Amino acid sequence: MTVDGAVRRIGGDERRARLGARHRLLPGLRAHCAEDVARSLVALHATDAGTVYLSTAARLAEPGFAEVERALYDEVSLVRLLAMRRTMFVVPRDFAPVVYAAAARAIAVKERAGLLKYLAEGGGWDAAWLAEVEESVVAALAAHGESTAAQLGGYEPRLREQVVLAAGKPYESRQNVASRIVRVLAAEGRITRRRPVGSWTSSQFRWAVAEPLDELPAAGARAELARDWLAAYGPGTEADLKWWTGWTLTDTRKALAAVGARQVALEATDTPGYVLPEDVDPVPDGGPWAALLPGLDPTPMGWQQRDWFLPDAHRPALFDRTGNVGPTVWWDGRVVGGWAQRPDGEIVWRLLPGDGKDPGTEAVAAIAAEAERLGGWLGDVRVTPRFRTPLERELSA
Numbered sequence: 001m002t003v004d005g006a007v008r009r010i011g012g013d014e015r016r017a018r019l020g021a022r023h024r025l026l027p028g029l030r031a032h033c034a035e036d037v038a039r040s041l042v043a044l045h046a047t048d049a050g051t052v053y054l055s056t057a058a059r060l061a062e063p064g065f066a067e068v069e070r071a072l073y074d075e076v077s078l079v080r081l082l083a084m085r086r087t088m089f090v091v092p093r094d095f096a097p098v099v100y101a102a103a104a105r106a107i108a109v110k111e112r113a114g115l116l117k118y119l120a121e122g123g124g125w126d127a128a129w130l131a132e133v134e135e136s137v138v139a140a141l142a143a144h145g146e147s148t149a150a151q152l153g154g155y156e157p158r159l160r161e162q163v164v165l166a167a168g169k170p171y172e173s174r175q176n177v178a179s180r181i182v183r184v185l186a187a188e189g190r191i192t193r194r195r196p197v198g199s200w201t202s203s204q205f206r207w208a209v210a211e212p213l214d215e216l217p218a219a220g221a222r223a224e225l226a227r228d229w230l231a232a233y234g235p236g237t238e239a240d241l242k243w244w245t246g247w248t249l250t251d252t253r254k255a256l257a258a259v260g261a262r263q264v265a266l267e268a269t270d271t272p273g274y275v276l277p278e279d280v281d282p283v284p285d286g287g288p289w290a291a292l293l294p295g296l297d298p299t300p301m302g303w304q305q306r307d308w309f310l311p312d313a314h315r316p317a318l319f320d321r322t323g324n325v326g327p328t329v330w331w332d333g334r335v336v337g338g339w340a341q342r343p344d345g346e347i348v349w350r351l352l353p354g355d356g357k358d359p360g361t362e363a364v365a366a367i368a369a370e371a372e373r374l375g376g377w378l379g380d381v382r383v384t385p386r387f388r389t390p391l392e393r394e395l396s397a
Helices: 012-022 034-041 049-057 065-074 093-123 127-144 149-155 178-187 218-233 238-245 249-258 312-318 360-378 390-396
Strands: 078-082 088-092 162-165 173-176 191-196 205-209 262-266 273-275 290-293 328-331 334-341 347-351
Touching: 012 218, 034 049, 034 065, 034 078, 034 088, 049 065, 078 093, 078 178, 078 191, 088 093, 093 127, 093 162, 093 178, 093 218, 127 149, 127 178, 127 191, 127 205, 149 178, 178 191, 218 238, 218 249, 238 249, 290 360, 312 334, 312 390, 328 347, 328 360, 334 360, 334 390, 347 360, 347 390
Parallel strands: none
Antiparallel strands: 078 088, 162 173, 191 205, 262 273, 290 328, 328 334, 334 347
């Protein structure tokens, strides 16, 4: 509400101005370290290993592999957590206890329950057997240091045990227990992913004993996470926050109330939005900007309702069948197309029709400059998104 008690209206132009500034996409506001990028976005999507690097580099004044490697593996100031919506994220190390208490801990409980059922039904193993194996794995990592999954199987042979899936059915199969056990240990914060096996685009990691996280009360942590999300993504709707966090509606509403979120009116919708109480005042437009963001980038994945920056007509080309966004081209706070990397390394992009707006020559020149910037720091590296979308497949051929 404003000083006179009226609910303030925040239009699409202001939402897009907020996005450009707060997500470090304005050239003059780009970050100088990977930690600042992660803090600005609350968390970096990490289901696809390459996304962490590409999302960070798009927001760095001087993009490159080394800066992300430093934060993830040399100083471990960024860590991976299975958190919101049971999705892998990278978050600042000092914020990890909040994310764990607010979202990851409940997921870890479900993962353990599922693992125990999986072991009992597939092999007859119980909680005592699992506890012995887990203690052995953690002890082996403490003794040997960073290790691959194959090495863990050598240290603890019980990881090579197999469960029978769909016993007696025509599609009966067998599966090693290692991946499920290791995943639960990681979900609980007992072990952590370290340097990948191969290049930074690899999704096969070495493992190490994790530094314990401070235990925080869930309600307070949810409030803190909601505050950070509103600071980065506000105004957002109740549905946006509920979707992004994976919380229940009750927990979402309690978190918004705990931070004193202020209601605002949003353009072209009857659904109210929310901002932090100190964030009601208008935000100036910082000027136009261009960006090439990777698949699963935190910006397009930050809201459930995306019509204010993403025309409906673009969705079939830019999303896969399960709702994962692919590489996107942005101009001044709107998605205007998509991009891909060809086998020879060339960065190619295409503008998409659909919203009736021609980005113009200034946009084309800025987007081309961003494509050149991206291709320059990628060099000989080839990146293929884990979740491929129609336009990305077409452009990369």
